[in-house]
Amino acid sequence: MIKGDSPFTPGKPVPLELFVGRKNKLEELIHYMKQSSSGKQENVFLIGNRGIGKSSLANFLRSIAEKEANMVGIHVFLGGVKTTEELVSHVFEKILNESRGENWFKKIQGLFGDYVRSVGLFGISLTFEPPKDKLKGLTKNFPQALESIITEIESDKDGLFIALDDINGLANSSDFANWYKSFVDEVAINFNDFPVFIMLIGLPDRRDALFHHQESLTRVFNIIEIDSLSDTEVEEFYTKAFNSVDVEIHENAMDLIKNFSGGLPVVMHEIGDAIFYINQDDLIDVDDALDGVFEAATRIGTKYLEPRVYNTISSNLYQSILRKIGNSMSQVFTRKEMVKELNEKEKKVFDNFVSKLKQLGIIQTISGMKGVYSFVNPIYPVYIQLRTLQEEEESK
Numbered sequence: 001m002i003k004g005d006s007p008f009t010p011g012k013p014v015p016l017e018l019f020v021g022r023k024n025k026l027e028e029l030i031h032y033m034k035q036s037s038s039g040k041q042e043n044v045f046l047i048g049n050r051g052i053g054k055s056s057l058a059n060f061l062r063s064i065a066e067k068e069a070n071m072v073g074i075h076v077f078l079g080g081v082k083t084t085e086e087l088v089s090h091v092f093e094k095i096l097n098e099s100r101g102e103n104w105f106k107k108i109q110g111l112f113g114d115y116v117r118s119v120g121l122f123g124i125s126l127t128f129e130p131p132k133d134k135l136k137g138l139t140k141n142f143p144q145a146l147e148s149i150i151t152e153i154e155s156d157k158d159g160l161f162i163a164l165d166d167i168n169g170l171a172n173s174s175d176f177a178n179w180y181k182s183f184v185d186e187v188a189i190n191f192n193d194f195p196v197f198i199m200l201i202g203l204p205d206r207r208d209a210l211f212h213h214q215e216s217l218t219r220v221f222n223i224i225e226i227d228s229l230s231d232t233e234v235e236e237f238y239t240k241a242f243n244s245v246d247v248e249i250h251e252n253a254m255d256l257i258k259n260f261s262g263g264l265p266v267v268m269h270e271i272g273d274a275i276f277y278i279n280q281d282d283l284i285d286v287d288d289a290l291d292g293v294f295e296a297a298t299r300i301g302t303k304y305l306e307p308r309v310y311n312t313i314s315s316n317l318y319q320s321i322l323r324k325i326g327n328s329m330s331q332v333f334t335r336k337e338m339v340k341e342l343n344e345k346e347k348k349v350f351d352n353f354v355s356k357l358k359q360l361g362i363i364q365t366i367s368g369m370k371g372v373y374s375f376v377n378p379i380y381p382v383y384i385q386l387r388t389l390q391e392e393e394e395s396k
């Protein structure tokens with residue numbers, strides 16, 4: 001059998017047709033987005049942990065903004081960006097590229113002056129590289145610059161949708177915080193009608209950092225936080241994804257992978273992708289599923305647990321406690337049960353080790369339950385167990 005492409009996209013925003021869940025959050029987001037398209041500038045801060053699905057949600061919302069609210073949508077990734085000016089130039093560059101082939105392209109191109117160049121074979125994309133002083137001016141007059149663009153596109157489009165993703169570097173800059181605050185104030189004072197929706201996207205602690213620099217931003221942003229998917233949504237996803245490549249999945253196999261996904265989108269894709277390549281026929285059974293879980297555990301463990309745990313804890317006692325914690329491959333463990341498995345030396349350092357794992361973001365306490373711990377990712381104990389088995393194999 002020749003395998004086509006995997007429908008799974010670990011680490012990349014999910015394609016629109018496989019997007020699941022987020023119903024309530026979408027409703028709320030669409031509300032703000034539509035407010036914007038009718039002229040009231042809105043600001044949203046979308047937060048959530050790594051791999052929980054922020055970029056995917058932004059991508060999905062953007063397509064709604066384009067199709068249903070007739071907006072021009074851009075989604076800018078600002079991973080390495082450290083200054084407000086860089087951000088501004090990225091925003092304009094994206095708008096420019098997004099407008100290619102549209103009626104208004106020539107009109108807005110004029111606004112950018114001589115600083116637009118086409119790059120790549122056949123001029124595939126455009127770069128916008130204004131000189132320093134020009135960019136400073138654009139940054140300072142950001143509302144006016146956006147307003148000029150809106151004026152040019154007005155007869156075709158109802159507004160601008162701007163998603164600023166991975167603002168992690170910028171959130172720690174007081175310059176950015178203050179710039180954003182003045183942007184919002186100026187818009188409020190100078191423009192009655194400003195159909196621009198802006199959504200910042202980042203980790204939860206980035207919001208705290210930003211608001212710390214400029215407290216009045218707390219009143220500017222509507223915070224939307226996203227969390228794990230429900231089991232039903234995970235099941236819906238796997239059904240859609242495997243159906244799209246004409247593969248069926250046995251009920252028991254489904255239960256197993258649902259369990260190990262723990263509602264975490266990034267894990268769901270790693271498991272699905274692993275199974276896709278392991279499976280040899282048109283039905284996924286429990287064996288395929290289990291092999292897929294092990295393979296995904298290896299991928300995820302190598303990426304997250306090796307650098308954060310195995311390379312940072314050198315103590316043999318800690319290593320041996322870790323092996324015992326992972327022994328059952330279960331996501332939850334209790335102090336009471338664990339202590340029974342430990343020797344005297346291990347018992348003495350158990351609490352310290354547990355705090356260390358918490359600090360490293362590997363486990364969490366369950367609120368209101370003393371002495372009960374849970375791995376943040378149900379696949380972590382699987383990796384720990386696999387690694388232990390491998391070590392035993394090697395020491396034979």
Ligand SMILES: Nc1ncnc2c1ncn2[C@@H]1O[C@H](COP(=O)(O)OP(=O)(O)O)[C@@H](O)[C@H]1O
Nearest residue numbers: 009010011014020051052053054055056265266
């Ligand atoms: N709603 C969803 N439905 C299906 N897959 C999703 C969904 N959200 C995220 N994913 C998948 O989960 C992984 C992490 O998503 P991503 O949007 O990159 O998260 P974040 O931006 O929060 O780090 C990606 O592989 C993506 O394809």
Ligand SMILES: [Mg+2]
Nearest residue numbers: 054055056165
């Ligand atoms: Mg992302």
